[in-house]
Amino acid sequence: MVYQGVTYRGSPSGQIVESSFTRESLEADEVVIKVTHSGVCGSELHFLRTGVVLGHEGVGVVQEVGSACERVKVGDRVGWGFNHTSCGYCDHCLSGPSEDQYCKNAKMFGWDSNDQGSFSTLSVRKEEWLFVIPDGLSSENAAPLMCAGATVFTPLIDYVKPIDRVGIVGIGGLGHLAIQFAAKMGCDVVVFSSSESKREEALALGASEFYATKGVTNLADLGMKKPVKYLLLANSGSTNLGIYYPLLDEHAKILLTTYATGDLVTSHPEMTFRGLSIIGTKIGSRYIVYVVVYRSF
Template identity: 35%
Template sequence: MVTAWAAAQRKRELMTLSYRSPPLRPMDVEIQVTHCGLCSSDLHLIDGHWGDASVYPQVCGHEVIGRISAVGENVAGLRLGQRVGVGWYRSACLACEFCLRGQEQHCPCLIATCTHGEHGGLANYMHCDSRFVFPIPSALSSEHAAPLLCAGVTVHTALKRATEPNMAVGIVGIGGLGHLAVQFAGKRGCHVTALSSSRHKERDALTLGAKRFVDLSEPVECKRVRNALDYILVTSSVACDWPTIIDMLRPCGTLCFAGMPPPVTFDIASMMYKTLSITTANVGGRRDILDTLDFAAARGVRPWVQSWPLEDVNQAIRQLRKGRVHYRAVMHVGKEHDPAQ
């Protein structure tokens, strides 16, 4: 019997929900959950902002860490008791053009971990296709590994595809995504400028590896980085002075959105003058997840985490809604706070 925390209706606090898992399919594993991250996507699902993606009772949680407690008859490469993780999606066809390219996140048959009626990781157990379950490097604690499975892979994959050592990189927003992006960019050998209107985050940004902090609310500071950056990754979901941000890019520079701000309008003519590009980031494929975990383990990238027992999930959600989590929220299940690795 599974015990989970679920929203019974839109915008309601989570309550306990018990249900029986379906029979284990040949390629499935059962995971005894020990940790599960919370992020803004979970809030959107709880509140019903994404239409039919929310099916109530809604069990969220897509940054899941646990240990394998049962395996299907055709599972290979995973063993009972192994520490593993699950990210935004739990299955795909593995046969379409996108899956064959290693872009499983674009599969038309993609099954997300906790949308459209699938029950996520805010529970003591969950089932998942074993081919979308990832071993966790021993160098990473479970608390640190959980946020890497969604927030971490999103920003790391964007940086991996577009940056090289010695590039000048700007990170807009020092929050749940941004604090990871600063670390990944710095560890990739980039010269990182943190761009934020929250002056109190300057010390954090520099501690995380930024070489410079620019207060976006100060025009004089912004002018100092005109035509100075090769690549800007937007991790914030709030509106910015986009002409000012665009003005910071050097010729042939790129502006990439990992956060989801309100609709944006750009002056295409001014962008053409410098041959600028706009692109977006997403959660990446299976190989990207493994690369993110391995890179973080080897290079010392660690999320800054606040942790709560699962029974305090509503308290964690309230803090997340108020923007008071510094910087990722992780729930832990049962007495075992961070299992031996």
């Protein structure tokens, strides 16, 4: 059987262009999905001038399954994110439920299977990184959880406790989910945005404090009630970490969840004498995506 779909790719001009893909056969561990919903992640911008089919927060309905598939069946609603496959036998795959996204043999959006983004009418994907969507969760709400939700939930669940004071910078695709997760965990959530217009939204999502930073050259002038123990950066292009030091408590951790080109700028003495840490995090493991999906409704 031939499998065909309409896709939407990046191009050298930066315009999104319509194209198509054709698959002549279905492998035993693959699943054919009619795509119904897709999130839009900020990292799409990194691939906008390539030929990659965009989109990696997909949800759709299973149309056909390969002979070796065991977890999904025709008619299931499933979602998928950034990773396509992982090897299952390297140290990262075997070290625990929250590390297989770091598999050195992983195949992922933007580097592999470049005709299988979620900006498409049809997708053919490996069963292993598909997630069945529960009935209580709508497809439009499930799609952003596949990448954005899992990405911010990972450092929150790895490091943060309910008693902690957590700062979140940015209220975009990642930030609006991070605010809700941290608030539901019982954290004292402080939100920073360049725009005063985001205040009502941030407070409605669960923030206890909001500070607009546009035009503020020294963040110490914001007049915060107290510093934060964790600062989750959910904005794009944060490379100068020194600007955030006035927000941080001693021994605080800066959690990097977005991708920016260029080197980070930080102060060695400040990091050392205040005991600060910088922690990077890459999307979410299969376990984390599963937890996010099944605890979000």
